[in-house]
């Protein structure tokens with residue numbers, strides 16, 4: 502009923518709007534006495550300190566959150582991180598050992614490929630840390646440490662609030678590792694945590710774009726395809742935006758690293774093709790911002806209809822944005838927590854305008870427990 506959906510036409514919109522609260526719940530209790538704490542830890546501090554290599558394994562949207570973990574963990578901890586689809590990792594012969602940490606990210610904690618990736622890692626004595634939204638699920642049960650996202654149950658098949666919660670949890674794991682290795686002192690960890698703690702409010706602010714994006718979604722509903730471009734942490738966001746559109750609107754959608762534009766994707770640009778661009782901050786990432794401006798100029802010159810997600814006050818991008826969606830200014834690594842929100846709404850609204858069931862897309866399951 503509409504009441505269960507909080508007055509919305511579909512659960513997904515309710516869950517999109519619950520994201521600030523979900524993030525508060527993910528963060529709660531994980532910063533105690535100046536340090537990051539996990540929910541379950543069956544590894545010693547020394548084990549954590551000795552980690553010299555990280556593999557992140559996951560499927561679907563969880564994999565996209567994992568891509569972001571690499572930016573944060575390598576930056577904060579100076580440990581090499583590889584991110585891999587669980588379905589590839591489990592059939593390869595990755596180089597693992599006692600000092601390897603495998604971070605398995607799964608909302609349900611029951612995804613068959615992710616579970617098998619965990620087992621594959623453990624047979625080679627690697628440590629496993631699970632990031633999961635479901636208490637007591639199989640993946641956390643088979644792991645050496647667990648961080649629960651506590652985002653609450655998610656009804657929509659396409660992940661929304663659990664994605665933002667996974668990103669947040671990944672960053673908490675990054676801070677826990679930085680702390681254990683001593684690459685970050687407690688006061689720096691405290692500062693990073695404070696920035697994370699300010700994100701529920703920033704996401705709340707971003708929700709003010711919902712009506713603008715819904716209107717845009719209705720306008721774009723007849724498009725043949727939509728492309729998404731991002732750079733740095735905006736790249737996984739572009740991949741996630743495209744995945745949401747495929748899942749919900751059954752529309753051809755691809756996410757690209759903007760630097761790859763000239764290596765292929767630019768050939769796809771034709772008149773009125775919508776291209777969603779996630780802009781880096783002009784202040785925080787001036788170089789990437791200027792590169793992205795020239796990318797937009799190039800696609801606009803070839804007729805693309807540009808939909809630009811940019812930080813408030815980004816005047817330079819205005820002339821190149823056929824539609825401008827403004828998000829609050831936040832730290833670089835945290836931008837995905839706000840830039841993803843309009844992309845979720847866009848996919849849901851295009852799907853609805855096309856007459857599809859947003860909460861139960863065809864052929865998809867909430868959790869893929871059989872292969």
Ligand code: G6P
Nearest residue numbers: 561562563607608609612660866
């Ligand atoms: C399915 C769902 C996705 C989800 C993926 C991974 O494909 O439809 O929304 O991202 O599984 O699920 P997990 O529970 O492992 O995060």
